[in-house]
Amino acid sequence: MSSQGRQPTDDRAATLDSKALVEFVDAFGGDVLLPSDEGYDEARRIWNGMIDRFPALIARCSGTADVVEAVQFAREHDLPLAVRGGGHNVAGNAVCDDGIVVDLSAMNGVFVDPDDRRVRAQGGATLGDVDRETQLFGLATALGVVSETGIAGLTLNGGVGHLRRKYGLSLDNLTSVEIVTADGLVRTASETVNPDLFWAVRGGGGNFGVVTSFEYELDEVGPEVFGLFVWHRGDAAVEALRAFREYAAGADRRASVLPFYATVPVLDEFPESAWGESAVVFLGCYDGPTEDAEAEFEALRTVAEPLVDFSDTMAYTALQSLLDEDYPDGLRYYWKASYVSELTDGVLDLVVRYGDESPSPLSTVDIWHLGGAISDVAPEETAFWHRDDAYLITFEANWEDSETDDVNVAWARNGLAELREMTVASGAYGNFPGFGEDPARLLFGDNYDRLIEIKAEYDPENLFQLNQNVAPDAAVGDTR
Numbered sequence: 001m002s003s004q005g006r007q008p009t010d011d012r013a014a015t016l017d018s019k020a021l022v023e024f025v026d027a028f029g030g031d032v033l034l035p036s037d038e039g040y041d042e043a044r045r046i047w048n049g050m051i052d053r054f055p056a057l058i059a060r061c062s063g064t065a066d067v068v069e070a071v072q073f074a075r076e077h078d079l080p081l082a083v084r085g086g087g088h089n090v091a092g093n094a095v096c097d098d099g100i101v102v103d104l105s106a107m108n109g110v111f112v113d114p115d116d117r118r119v120r121a122q123g124g125a126t127l128g129d130v131d132r133e134t135q136l137f138g139l140a141t142a143l144g145v146v147s148e149t150g151i152a153g154l155t156l157n158g159g160v161g162h163l164r165r166k167y168g169l170s171l172d173n174l175t176s177v178e179i180v181t182a183d184g185l186v187r188t189a190s191e192t193v194n195p196d197l198f199w200a201v202r203g204g205g206g207n208f209g210v211v212t213s214f215e216y217e218l219d220e221v222g223p224e225v226f227g228l229f230v231w232h233r234g235d236a237a238v239e240a241l242r243a244f245r246e247y248a249a250g251a252d253r254r255a256s257v258l259p260f261y262a263t264v265p266v267l268d269e270f271p272e273s274a275w276g277e278s279a280v281v282f283l284g285c286y287d288g289p290t291e292d293a294e295a296e297f298e299a300l301r302t303v304a305e306p307l308v309d310f311s312d313t314m315a316y317t318a319l320q321s322l323l324d325e326d327y328p329d330g331l332r333y334y335w336k337a338s339y340v341s342e343l344t345d346g347v348l349d350l351v352v353r354y355g356d357e358s359p360s361p362l363s364t365v366d367i368w369h370l371g372g373a374i375s376d377v378a379p380e381e382t383a384f385w386h387r388d389d390a391y392l393i394t395f396e397a398n399w400e401d402s403e404t405d406d407v408n409v410a411w412a413r414n415g416l417a418e419l420r421e422m423t424v425a426s427g428a429y430g431n432f433p434g435f436g437e438d439p440a441r442l443l444f445g446d447n448y449d450r451l452i453e454i455k456a457e458y459d460p461e462n463l464f465q466l467n468q469n470v471a472p473d474a475a476v477g478d479t480r
Helices: 018-027 040-044 064-076 127-137 151-156 195-201 234-249 290-302 316-320 345-357 402-420 440-458
Strands: 031-033 057-060 081-084 100-103 110-113 118-122 174-180 186-190 210-217 224-233 255-263 278-286 312-315 332-340 364-369 391-399
Touching: 018 064, 040 057, 057 064, 064 081, 064 100, 064 174, 064 210, 110 127, 118 127, 127 151, 127 316, 151 210, 174 195, 186 195, 195 440, 224 234, 224 290, 224 316, 234 255, 234 278, 234 290, 234 345, 234 364, 255 290, 255 345, 278 290, 312 316, 332 402, 345 364, 345 391, 345 402, 391 402
Parallel strands: 057 100, 081 100
Antiparallel strands: 031 057, 110 118, 118 210, 174 186, 174 210, 224 278, 224 312, 255 278, 255 364, 332 391, 364 391
């Protein structure tokens, strides 16, 4: 499998009207990069090293007014439009061939109101940007598990993190957004202002506009939490995962645990004799008293003699950045996922088997424990449909060598295909989308028809289509 993109043409901006392009650049407050400009090749690169695309121009926005200019220019000149936020878009939708990239990465301001327990973050901010500011006041909102992840894509598609079972998905903590829609208007969306649009952006992905800022509610978290991080040898995998299944049935919602099947890295923190061996890892967070956390996680830490146990009280920001080094810029990534209603023996056996068969030591098979506050919200209350499933199984193919693209992508696709043959499996998750092969209804379930109606109102020409696309002209009941 080659990189996702196509070979560059001699002049990708040649078809743009020169007068219109000059007027656009003159009106733009930030920087506009063309293929001939110094820095263009660096600017078109994104986190996933598989993606190699050549936009006609990259609009590095300095503020909302620049976003408006870019959206209007794309619409008026019929250009493909990609939106780049803070980072870690697995599918590569942050860049496109022969179109315009609306780059928000410089718009990363974070503004905390500790009295009202609110934070407003611009669309280019990362989890780390938000955590750094909110933790000054002992506050946090439910985001992800890697601090270099952009908040935009994470939130618009759901957002599962270390606080998910206590405080829900990232989108559940939204109170409002500022969004530039396809007509170039700047709108506020909340429960009381444009409520249909607010419903849609909470789970509908980037289908409805460019979100230039997100306002979240905050809760008292940290500055320290109890972080679970224990590694068990692979020969104890089945026993350990069955212990997790038993634990999960009665887990405290203050606890969120993520088991994953991995390979022991070549690091001094691990016994040299175990380097390269398989392992089952329990990663989690307990937002409560340390003594309660110790009791909560005891069964997971003692199910076998641990290879190593890093579990301890730690700074919340340290827990949020614990996995950062595992997901560097330029590595090659392909992630797919499905929900499961229960962890049957068949599901656990599949996790172990595919973990063993992974062609890359950097890849993992993950089991996200859901439920808790996520399930407190009815499926139809937001566009995010999959509220009632207890777990999310993800196949994370992560590798270095482009010559092994085919085998690594096939590993993830085959694992997911086999999982989806089981009756307990259903749906898909927008933040683990592969390259967007799944039909939209698989993500949105019975919310799909309403999303079509809202899409037709706010983006009738489907300007925003580089996503898990909801086409405005799709017939109600369509299974695309």
